[in-house]
Amino acid sequence: MCGIIGYIGYKEAYPFLVNGLKKLEYRGYDSSGIAVFCENKYSICKTKGSVSELEKKIFLSNTNMKGTVGIGHTRWATHGIPDDINAHPHVSNSNELIMIHNGIIENYHAIKIILLENGFTFKSETDTEVLVNLIEYIKKENKFSLEKAVRISLNEIIGAYSIAIIDKYNPETIIVAKLGSPIALGINEKEFFISSDPIPFINYTKNVLYLKDGEMAIIKKNKKLDLRKIIDNHKLNPIIEKLKINLKEIEKGKYKYFMLKEIYEQPKSILNTLRGRLLIQNKKKEIIISIDGIDSNKNVFINAKCITIIACGSSWHASLIGEYLLEKFTRIPVEVEYASEFRYRNPIIDKKDIIIVISQSGETADTLSALKLAKEKGAFVFGICNVVGSSIARNVNAGVYTHAGPEIGVASTKSFTAQITVLILLALKIGKYKSVIDKTLYKNLCRELICIPKKIYNTLKIDKHIKKISHIYYKVNNFLYLGRGINFPVALEGSLKLKEISYIHAEGYPAAEMKHGPIALVDEKTPIVIIAIKDRYYEKIIANIQEIKARKGKIIAIINEEDIQIRMLVDHVIKIPKISEELSPLITIIPLQLLAYQIADICGKNVDKPRNLAKSVTVE
Ligand code: M6R
Numbered sequence: 001m002c003g004i005i006g007y008i009g010y011k012e013a014y015p016f017l018v019n020g021l022k023k024l025e026y027r028g029y030d031s032s033g034i035a036v037f038c039e040n041k042y043s044i045c046k047t048k049g050s051v052s053e054l055e056k057k058i059f060l061s062n063t064n065m066k067g068t069v070g071i072g073h074t075r076w077a078t079h080g081i082p083d084d085i086n087a088h089p090h091v092s093n094s095n096e097l098i099m100i101h102n103g104i105i106e107n108y109h110a111i112k113i114i115l116l117e118n119g120f121t122f123k124s125e126t127d128t129e130v131l132v133n134l135i136e137y138i139k140k141e142n143k144f145s146l147e148k149a150v151r152i153s154l155n156e157i158i159g160a161y162s163i164a165i166i167d168k169y170n171p172e173t174i175i176v177a178k179l180g181s182p183i184a185l186g187i188n189e190k191e192f193f194i195s196s197d198p199i200p201f202i203n204y205t206k207n208v209l210y211l212k213d214g215e216m217a218i219i220k221k222n223k224k225l226d227l228r229k230i231i232d233n234h235k236l237n238p239i240i241e242k243l244k245i246n247l248k249e250i251e252k253g254k255y256k257y258f259m260l261k262e263i264y265e266q267p268k269s270i271l272n273t274l275r276g277r278l279l280i281q282n283k284k285k286e287i288i289i290s291i292d293g294i295d296s297n298k299n300v301f302i303n304a305k306c307i308t309i310i311a312c313g314s315s316w317h318a319s320l321i322g323e324y325l326l327e328k329f330t331r332i333p334v335e336v337e338y339a340s341e342f343r344y345r346n347p348i349i350d351k352k353d354i355i356i357v358i359s360q361s362g363e364t365a366d367t368l369s370a371l372k373l374a375k376e377k378g379a380f381v382f383g384i385c386n387v388v389g390s391s392i393a394r395n396v397n398a399g400v401y402t403h404a405g406p407e408i409g410v411a412s413t414k415s416f417t418a419q420i421t422v423l424i425l426l427a428l429k430i431g432k433y434k435s436v437i438d439k440t441l442y443k444n445l446c447r448e449l450i451c452i453p454k455k456i457y458n459t460l461k462i463d464k465h466i467k468k469i470s471h472i473y474y475k476v477n478n479f480l481y482l483g484r485g486i487n488f489p490v491a492l493e494g495s496l497k498l499k500e501i502s503y504i505h506a507e508g509y510p511a512a513e514m515k516h517g518p519i520a521l522v523d524e525k526t527p528i529v530i531i532a533i534k535d536r537y538y539e540k541i542i543a544n545i546q547e548i549k550a551r552k553g554k555i556i557a558i559i560n561e562e563d564i565q566i567r568m569l570v571d572h573v574i575k576i577p578k579i580s581e582e583l584s585p586l587i588t589i590i591p592l593q594l595l596a597y598q599i600a601d602i603c604g605k606n607v608d609k610p611r612n613l614a615k616s617v618t619v620e
Contacts (some may be wrong), residue, residue, distance in 0.1 A: 002102040002468040002618075003027040004183070005200060006071040006164045008221055009176050009191025013037075013070035013423075016193065018058075020200030021051040021074045023250070026408055026608075026615035027102075028076025031087035035060070035098050037171035038067035038331055041547070042098060042339065046087035050074075050609075058116030069171050069221070071164045071194070073100040074444055076614040079108070090129040092136035094121050096168050097146070099135075101128040101198060102618065103160035103181040111157070135165065144599045147218055150175050154216070154230050160618065164194050176476075177216035177230060180620050182363055182391060185209040185217060187223070187240060192219045197387075198243055199250055199406065210389055215357060241389075249405045256608040258359060259409030264460060264591045265375030267453035269404040269414040270586070273421040276450060287446040289429040293382065293398040300380050301430045304354045308335045310342050311618065312359040314412035314496060315419060321360055321585050322423035322487035328582070329431030332524045337534065339366035340620070342373075349377040349392035356382045359416045360407060360415035361391020361616035369620065370394050371395055384422050386415045400426075409608045410615050411501050413593050416455075420585050424449065442568070445582060452586050455577045459590045463598075466591060473527045480518060480553075483531035484541060490531060490585045502600035511537070511544040522553040529590050529595065532557045532566050535581040545569050558591055 003024025007013040017034050032054040033046030033401060041172050043064050047057045051074055073088035080086035084429035087517050107109070108127035110132050116122075120133050133424045136191040138179045139149035153162070160180025167173070176183055176194055186193030186201035186208055194203035198208050201565065209225070213218060216237065218226040255261035258296065262269075262389055279288045289407045294301060309319035317337060323334040337347075339357075343366070349355070355374040359367045371392060374381050383399030385392050386407065402418035430447060431437030473479075479498055483491035492508035499506050511530065516575060528548050545566065548555055555570035562577050567573050574591045 002076050003074040003196045003486060004071070004100045004102050004162060004164055004194065005073070005196075006100070006176070007191070008069045008172075008175055008219055009188070010068055011068065011191065013068055014065040016200070016204070017070050017072040018051060020193075020195055021072045024196055025051060025074050026410060028074055028435075028610050028614045030075055030077050031084070032072070032074045033087045033089055034065065034070060034072040035068035035089045035166075036065045036067040037166060037168065040169055040171070042067070042168050042171070043099070044089060044091070046084050046089070048083045048087065049574045055411060069174065071100050071166060071174070072097065078104055079127045086124045086126050088128060089126065090126060090132050091274070093126070093134045097132050097136050097165060098168065099128065099132040099163055099165040102130060102162045103179075104620070105131055105157050105161065106159040106553055107157060108159075126221060127159075131161075131163070132165065146170065146173070150218065150227070151179060151230055151233060151569060154179070157480035162196065172221040174219045175216060176211065176219065178211040179213050179230070180365065183218070185211065187225065192223060192225070194219070200243065200244055202245050202247065207240050208243050209238050209240050211389075221502070225515070245406065246582075250408065251503075256601070257409060257597070259411050259413060259597055259607050262407055262409050262414045263406065263590070263597060266414050266417050266590070267457040269418055270421050271453045272405065273418045274449065275397070275403070276426055277445060282562065287443060289425050289432070289446070291400050291425060291429065294426065294429055297380070297398050298433060300354065303330050304434050305336055305350060305352040306335070307334045307354045307356060308337055308342075308347075309358060310337050310339045311354045312339050312364050312445055314416045314493055315358040315367075317362060317489045317493040317496070318416055318423065319356075319418035320492070321420050321486055322356070322358075322427070324486040325423055325427035325582060326430070329427040329437045330434060331436045332430070337370075339364065339370040340563045344368045347373075347377075349374060349379045351378045353379050355379045355383060356384065357396065358384045358393055358419055359390075359392050360386045360412055360419075361614045362387040362392040363618050365618050365620045366550045368392055368395065381413030384419055386418065399482070408576060408615070410613050411497055411596070411607070414552075417586050417589065419464065421449070421452075424583065445580060448580055448583055452583065455579065455587055456590055459576050459587055460594075462591060463594050464593045466574060467598045469574070470595060470602055474502075474602045475517040476525060476527055476601045477505060478521060478526055479504060480514075480526060480528040481506060481508040482511040482514060482528060482544065483508070483588070484511045485533040486536065486581060486585055487588055490588045490592065491529070493589060494596065495528060495594055497596035498599060500613060501596055502603050502605055503606050504599065511541055514544060515547065519547065519551065522548055522551040523551040527554045527556055529556045529592065530558070532559050532562050533576070533579070533584055533588065534563060535584065542566065544571070556595075558588055586615045
């Protein structure tokens with residue numbers, strides 16, 4: 001996690017650094033700091049809290065932030081509490097080297113002991129302060145250049161990093177390096193922008209270089225960038241790409257929060273996920289699903305003995321939906337694993353197994369490590385990612401982008417429905433390859449998929465009604481979410497949304513499982529959100545509703561528009577359009593996203609930046 005930023009060029013660095021950090025706050029926002037360099041001096045300001053707090057502190061303390069070179073950081077604490085001292089940048093003992101870091105140095109403790117034995121002292125509890133001092137130690141002991149000292153030090157450490165470091169006596173050079181955590185360089189003729197992702201610099205340049213793992217760049221004012229391999233100093237040829245991000249996609253526009261904007265964007269984002277992939281062939285009126293990553297690996301999918309889907313958080317919930325779909329349409333056994341669990345239990349992987357990794361950010365450390373392990377064991381790894389060019393996307397054997405557009409709110413919304421859309425396409429496509437899916441079902445579901453954006457658009461109209469319900473329940477301490485079959489993972493996702501942005505405790509359960517324990521929680525104060533659409537579980541769900549009502553629980557039921565039976569039994573209904581069971585999660589999740597949003601907003605929470613969380617979890 002953490003966001004890093006840097007600038008070297010001919011303009012004042014501070015405005016870019018401070019505005020860039022605001023755009024990176026989705027990566028962490030518990031403390032922040034900036035250092036700006038001018039000749040052989042630098043000014044540094046750090047604070048606990050957001051980048052706005054930092055801006056205020058700089059203004060009130062009258063810190064001189066003049067200079068055309070600088071670095072900045074927004075933190076998600078790993079080593080040490082969020083406070084001014086643990087905030088980055090960190091400065092070496094001699095005050096000469098100033099560094100920012102995203103990632104974790106796993107062997108920092110052993111290095112710290114050596115440095116302490118050699119007279120170094122530490123102000124903070126961070127692993128970063130250890131690394132900057134290791135670089136200083138190696139530099140001074142051996143009279144190495146900064147470049148060489150950085151390279152040697154990085155070869156000594158275990159862990160993940162993206163760093164930027166400056167020597168105050170040579171502030172015309174910034175050295176950046178990457179292993180595990182992302183780093184993008186924006187390149188203009190006479191200026192360089194450094195950032196954890198390209199969004200902060202898209203207003204300035206469309207030329208981007210994504211550093212790869214094990215690479216370092218020596219960036220000098222008015223000079224060409226020098227790209228090297230960290231391991232052996234081998235010179236590399238920088239491959240500069242053109243950015244294709246639309247600015248409107250990263251602005252809040254008329255919405256109070258990005259999360260609300262992203263919920264409302266779902267008709268469009270799903271259309272983008274489907275674009276060019278669901279094709280109607282006019283002559284035969286046949287519907288074709290076309291996905292390069294699958295088409296070019298047809299035999300791998302046809303011959304797969306087993307599929308394991310690996311992900312975290314909301315992407316894990318989408319994976320559970322994928323399990324239902326893939327098993328149903330392809331008849332291939334599917335397992336779903338938490339990435340963090342998968343990699344530590346020596347999983348049994350056959351060469352004929354397919355591993356699917358799902359990640360919005362494409363940077364989640366646990367998922368990335370699981371992917372690498374699966375590849376080492378010889379599996380074919382297929383990725384479903386949203387962020388183009390992300391580490392996971394670059395490391396898989398083949399994959400598909402969800403094309404949901406940038407998701408800035410920490411709570412996943414449009415990326416979740418885009419992942420489900422891709423999983424539906426994938427399951428239908430493999431089922432067709434293997435001729436195990438009923439032809440009429442295939443055709444009907446493809447046709448219905450085309451109508452999903454319109455159905456979501458219509459579903460969003462219930463927002464006002466949901467707001468009224470939210471006003472009734474925003475003060476409760478516990479919620480239960482129930483669903484069955486393919487809508488059980490939707491219940492899990494609904495409860496995660498509420499928990500993460502409103503801090504109200506919520507549990508998701510398969511509705512029938514309630515009587516095995518969770519029913520003990522039901523009383524007149526407990527709201528139970530239940531997905532009760534007309535599918536094959538309908539009658540069973542009605543029985544569950546009766547059981548809750550017998551214990552005076554308050555029920556908010558997600559029902560189909562034409563349903564009249566459940567309406568009579570429950571406290572509140574939220575109506576959604578009729579939809580096939582297999583595609584229903586794309587619609588049933590919408591009211592749950594809105595409910596979580598409205599409750600959190602009424603509670604006055606910062607919806608886009610919930611406490612303790614960050615958008616991409618790049619630490620294990
Ligand atoms: O970027 P990823 O999809 O790999 O992220 C996985 C989780 O960290 C993410 O889904 C998280 O649970 C969200 N905050 C949920 O809203």
